[in-house]
Amino acid sequence: ISGLFRNVVGGKTLTKQDLDKALKGMEDHxxxxxxxxxxxxxxxxxxxxxxxGAKTGSFQSVDSIIRTGMExxxxxxxTPTSSLDLLREIQSVTSPSITSLQKPRPYVISIVGVNGVGxxxxxxxxxxxxxxxxxxxxxxxxxxxxxxAVEQLRVHARNLKELGEREGGYVELYEKGYGKDAAxxxxxxxxxxxxxxxxxxxxxxxxxxxxxxxxMSSLEKFAKFAQPDKILMVGEALVGTDSVQQARNFNAxxxxxxxxxxxxxxxxDTVGDMVGTLVSMVHATGIPVLFLGTGQHYSDLRTxxxxxxTNLLMS
Amino acid sequence: MVLQDLGRRxxxxxxxxxxxxxxxxxxxxxxxxxxxxxLLEADVNVKLVGTLRKSIKQSVNFxxxxxxxxxxxxxxxxxxxxxxxLVDPHAEPFKPKKGxxxxxxxxxxxxxxxxxxxxxxxxxxxxxxxxxxxxxxxTFRAGAFDQLKQNAxxxxxxxxxxxxxxxxxxxxxxxxxxxxxxxxxIIIVDTSxxxxxxxxxxxxxxxxxxxxKPDQTIMVLDSSIGQQAEAxxxxxxxxxDFGAIIITKTDGNASGGGAISAVAATHTPIVFIGTGEHMLxxxxxxxxxxxxxxxxxxxxxxxxxx
Ligand SMILES: Nc1nc2c(ncn2[C@@H]2O[C@H](COP(=O)(O)OP(=O)(O)OP(=O)(O)O)[C@@H](O)[C@H]2O)c(=O)[nH]1
Ligand SMILES: Nc1nc2c(ncn2[C@@H]2O[C@H](COP(=O)(O)OP(=O)(O)OP(=O)(O)O)[C@@H](O)[C@H]2O)c(=O)[nH]1
Ligand SMILES: [Mg+2]
Ligand SMILES: [Mg+2]
Numbered sequence: 298i299s300g301l302f303r304n305v306v307g308g309k310t311l312t313k314q315d316l317d318k319a320l321k322g323m324e325d326h327x328x329x330x331x332x333x334x335x336x337x338x339x340x341x342x343x344x345x346x347x348x349x350g351a352k353t354g355s356f357q358s359v360d361s362i363i364r365t366g367m368e369x370x371x372x373x374x375x376t377p378t379s380s381l382d383l384l385r386e387i388q389s390v391t392s393p394s395i396t397s398l399q400k401p402r403p404y405v406i407s408i409v410g411v412n413g414v415g416x417x418x419x420x421x422x423x424x425x426x427x428x429x430x431x432x433x434x435x436x437x438x439x440x441x442x443x444x445x446a447v448e449q450l451r452v453h454a455r456n457l458k459e460l461g462e463r464e465g466g467y468v469e470l471y472e473k474g475y476g477k478d479a480a481x482x483x484x485x486x487x488x489x490x491x492x493x494x495x496x497x498x499x500x501x502x503x504x505x506x507x508x509x510x511x512x513m514s515s516l517e518k519f520a521k522f523a524q525p526d527k528i529l530m531v532g533e534a535l536v537g538t539d540s541v542q543q544a545r546n547f548n549a550x551x552x553x554x555x556x557x558x559x560x561x562x563x564x565x566d567t568v569g570d571m572v573g574t575l576v577s578m579v580h581a582t583g584i585p586v587l588f589l590g591t592g593q594h595y596s597d598l599r600t601x602x603x604x605x606x607t608n609l610l611m612s
Numbered sequence: 613m614v615l616q617d618l619g620r621r622x623x624x625x626x627x628x629x630x631x632x633x634x635x636x637x638x639x640x641x642x643x644x645x646x647x648x649x650x651l652l653e654a655d656v657n658v659k660l661v662g663t664l665r666k667s668i669k670q671s672v673n674f675x676x677x678x679x680x681x682x683x684x685x686x687x688x689x690x691x692x693x694x695x696x697x698l699v700d701p702h703a704e705p706f707k708p709k710k711g712x713x714x715x716x717x718x719x720x721x722x723x724x725x726x727x728x729x730x731x732x733x734x735x736x737x738x739x740x741x742x743x744x745x746x747x748x749x750x751t752f753r754a755g756a757f758d759q760l761k762q763n764a765x766x767x768x769x770x771x772x773x774x775x776x777x778x779x780x781x782x783x784x785x786x787x788x789x790x791x792x793x794x795x796x797x798i799i800i801v802d803t804s805x806x807x808x809x810x811x812x813x814x815x816x817x818x819x820x821x822x823x824x825k826p827d828q829t830i831m832v833l834d835s836s837i838g839q840q841a842e843a844x845x846x847x848x849x850x851x852x853d854f855g856a857i858i859i860t861k862t863d864g865n866a867s868g869g870g871a872i873s874a875v876a877a878t879h880t881p882i883v884f885i886g887t888g889e890h891m892l893x894x895x896x897x898x899x900x901x902x903x904x905x906x907x908x909x910x911x912x913x914x915x916x917x918x
Contacts (some may be wrong), residue, residue, distance in 0.1 A: 325658060331839040334653045404868020412861060412889070413723030413834065417754075442767075443889070445759025452754035504778040535721065537655030539866035564722060567807040568840050593722070593752075 309353050311362070315386055319359045323367055330610050332573030333538040336580035340370050364611065371607045374576065376419040377585035381559070381600070383527075384430055390526060391432075391496045403435070403490040405498045406562070407483070407523055409516065410531035411543055412504030413578050415563035415590055417446065419531055420501050421453040423588070425595035428457060428466030432496040437486035438472040439479040439519075440503040450501060460595065467534075479503065480515070483523035507546035521604065527558045529587060532578045534568045544581040557582065563590035566597070570609040575601070619903075620869050621650035626691055630684035637674050640687070647691065654869030655838045656698075660876055664694050675877045692903065698872055700899035701879040705856045706828035710742060713792045715824055719817055719852050721844060722805030725860030727756065729832055729886055730802045731763040732894040733858075736884075737798040738769060744798035747787030748773035749780040749820055754799035758788055760802055766781040767891055770796075780804065780816065785823040802824065808847030817852055829854040830883070833874055836866035845874035854878075859884035863893070 311313070320341045327337035344366040353362060375438070393399035405421070408416045420436070427434050436454055440446035454470035461468050471486040483500050490498045500523060505512035520528065530547045532540055548557045562575045575586050586601045625646040629639055671690045677683055689914045708714035713734045727750070734744040746764050748771065750756035750760045757773040764771040772787035784801050791799045801824055806813035821829065831845060831854040835908055838877070848854060857878075859871045875882055887893040 328652055329658045329839060334649070411836075411864065413725060415723060421754075443759070444762035445755040445757075447755075448758035449753075449755025471762075506861070506864045509863075532835075533723070534833070535838065535840050535844075536836045537841075537866070537870050538653055538866065539655075539836040540838075542865055564807075566809055567721065567844070569809065569843070571839050574838070 298384075310360070311347070311348050311351050312425065313349055315359055316348055316363065319363050320345055323363055327573065327576075327610070329571070331534075331568065331571040331577075332610070333577040333580075334542045335538075335541055336577045338365065338393060338578060339496040339564060340374070343370050359579040362538045364438055368607055368611055371576065371610055372490040373600065373604055374579055375586070375603045375606055379585075380583060381587055383587070385431070386526070387427075387497060400432075401453045403487065403498050404527075404591075405487055405490075405523060406527045406529060407500035407502060407519070407525040408529050408531060409437075409502050409506055409547055409557075410504060410533075414504070414531045414533040414536075416440075416504065416531045417453070417501050417596065418593065419561050419563055419588070419590045420499050421450075421457060422590065422595050422598040424453070424457055424468060424499055425460065426598060427497055427499075428461030428468060429464045431465040433467045433493040433494065434461075434469075434497045435486060435490045435493075436468065436470050437483055437498055437500040438470060439483050439500050441473070441475050441477050441479055441482065441548060442503040446501070446503070457595070466472060469593045471498075480519040483519060485542060486592060499552055507543045513546060513550045516547075517552040520551040520555050528555075529559050529561055530557050531563050531590075532574055533563050533573060534565045536573045536574055538577070540574045540577040541581040544578040544584070548582045548584065553563075557584050559585055559587035562586055562601075565589045565599075566591045570612050572606055572609050575606060576610065618650050618654040618869065622647050622691065622695070624643070626688055630687065631744060635683050640672070640674050643687075651869060654867030655841070655867035655873070657838075657842045657873035658875070660698075660842075660873050664698070667694050669837065676828065682718075695853065696900055696903050697899055698721050698876050699882065699903060700876060701881055703855075703879060703881050705881050705883045708737065708798055708827070710797055712797065713799055714742075714828070715788055715794075715801065715826045716798060717801040717821060717824060717826035717829045717852075718832055719803055719848060719854060720805060721807055721827060721834070721837075724805065724832045724834045725858075726805065726832045727759050727802050728763070728889065729858055729860055729884075730760065730800050731767050731769065732770045732886065732891055733884065734764075734798060734800050735767045735891055736894055738767075742797045743789050743795065744800070745767055745796045747770040747784060747791070747799060747801045747824075749784035749787070749801050750804040750826075751780045751783060753822045756802075756804070763891070781819045781823050784820045788824045793812075808844055814847070814851045828856060830858055830899070831858045831874075831880070832858050832860060833871045835859050835862045835868040835871050836864060837870035837874075839870065841870035841874045842877040845878050849878040849880065854880060856881060856883040858882070858886065859897075862886060863888045 336376045378569045408420045438447045438450045473482045589599045625643045629643040738744040748757045748760040882897045
């Protein structure tokens with residue numbers, strides 16, 4: 298590292314030349330952490346902009362100045378600008394305050410993403426979290442394409458029923474088999490949930506390639522029919538540069554006036570300190586990370602701790 | 613599609629250089645820089661890109677190029693050779709033989725496409741006259757057996773699995789034994805997704821392998837994988853010593869450089885690529901043909917003595 302991060306000590310006004318080499322080293326460092334090149338370059342540029350013309354303190358190396366600059370740039374990009382208190386939001390919909398004049402209704406969350414990233418599994422983890430908070434949850438099996446998708450959710454619903462009832466929650470599966478239109482099933486599930494006093498509807502969807510026009514465009518109808526309060530996209534920590542385009546294309550798929558509300562970054566337990574995907578996806582869209590998936594069990598769901606992520610990325 | 617964008621960029625970097633009026637060292641360095649940027653954006657392992665940069669520089673050795681040689685050809689060939697080296701480890705994959713049992717075991721990370729690809733491959737051999745079948749040794753993932761069963765039924769391929777036995781080692785052994793007795797020629801064993809950070813999962817994989825003694829173990833890799841590709845594939849190689857790689861989801865937008873890095877890291881050839889979610893979306897893979905097509909180097913064939 299010392300070869301890349303050239304050290305200049307003390308009391309100097311920084312120029313582009315002083316920073317260039319060390320920033321290149323920093324960019325490489327981020328690439329190794331699986332940050333997409335586009336995001337890594339933008340972060341380095343923002344650090345450069347901050348630092349050109351700044352005066353170094355005595356005994357301060359360019360290396361350490363850039364580290365500090367990058368740390369705060371990462372913190373800034375990862376810190377959400379609005380509150381992400383999901384439970385409060387749900388409550389405000391399921392039991393609105395009298396002054397709001399809203400009628401109570403189920404809160405609808407739908408999960409989208411490319412193939413195999415962990416949509417159904419992380420939906421089940423969110424369900425477990427909601428059951429622990431004593432909600433009544435309806436899971437809607439709207440992946441009507443992939444073999445075994447419905448049975449997969451059936452197994453989860455059965456397991457969660459057992460676990461959840463111990464916690465004081467309740468869960469049921471809404472399924473209509475294979476081959477039918479997902480948007481219609483989603484709509485019916487929401488209607489059913491309203492009639493049967495459910496608090497939350499969790500809608501699973503089929504995996505789709507973000508470059509498949511036909512499958513992506515069906516998401517617009519889906520959002521219109523299901524009217525989700527939250528659309529969460531699952532992005533996988535293993536994915537490289539494609540994460541940027543995945544995030545952008547899904548964010549643009551729901552028609553004008555509707556965007557993604559948050560990311561779930563899954564499989565964080567499989568990448569060690571290479572957690573760059575979360576930076577790439579937030580960089581691409583400005584949409585916050587709501588949850589991290591950290592394993593294959595129901596309790597393996599975390600909220601994002603910005604310091605934890607920053608430390609891993611800088612290590 | 614996978615690597616297409618990369619190919620286009622590399623190709624244009626090379627032809628920009630060779631077309632420019634002054635082919636000096638600075639222009640050469642710029643070309644290498646552009647190629648390396650393209651590789652990094654395609655998720656090729658960062659260290660590997662460094663090595664490749666050095667190799668091209670060394671094999672061209674621009675300073676020492678004597679006057680009068682065809683610089684263009686030398687540079688093109690150096691780039692081409694390095695890229696072929698990336699995807700072609702010169703290792704011969706296993707070839708199943710008719711009239712005996714060939715056991716093939718699938719391994720890989722969670723969600724990479726193993727179960728889907730198992731059926732595709734069984735079908736591939738079935739249409740080529742082999743008696744093929746499937747064994748579901750994934751007893752962990754919810755709905756795994758239903759998934760395999762539904763796929764197998766659609767493709768009319770016999771399958772084995774258990775709804776009650778939770779030990780994948782036992783299911784795998786029983787399934788393979790049963791099908792061997794019934795004289796099946798291609799027996800494909802599907803396993804759960806796993807990753808190197810969980811030793812227990814790796815131990816389980818080794819135990820399944822010990823129980824079914826596969827003639828070939830195949831690692832399935834998602835074409836969108838990034839910088840973890842090298843570490844994960846090396847760990848799978850060290851534990852399961854897979855002899856072939858299948859890259860899936862190449863119908864997506866990913867460049868596939870991570871998967872390519874796994875090939876380089878494990879010296880293991882890609883044998884098939886998955887090109888969609890349907891049963892027939894499987895293609896054979898041939899590294900050199902792939903690279904020359906990629907680089908639009910029809911005219912390169914004469915230069916290359918493979
Ligand atoms: N290690 C790890 N594995 C995970 C995590 N989340 C999901 N998985 C695994 O990833 C695989 C795919 O998960 P699914 O939930 O079926 O993925 P999906 O996105 O619904 O897949 P499709 O519906 O086929 O597109 C399963 O083996 C899961 O157990 C995680 O956070 N960590
Ligand atoms: N677009 C596309 N999707 C694919 C391809 N191969 C598999 N998939 C999809 O990827 C997802 C995951 O595939 P699976 O076969 O379940 O993956 P797996 O490796 O068995 O997953 P685990 O058993 O949970 O580890 C499914 O939605 C498949 O339909 C492919 O070549 N192209
Ligand atoms: Mg699913
Ligand atoms: Mg599977």
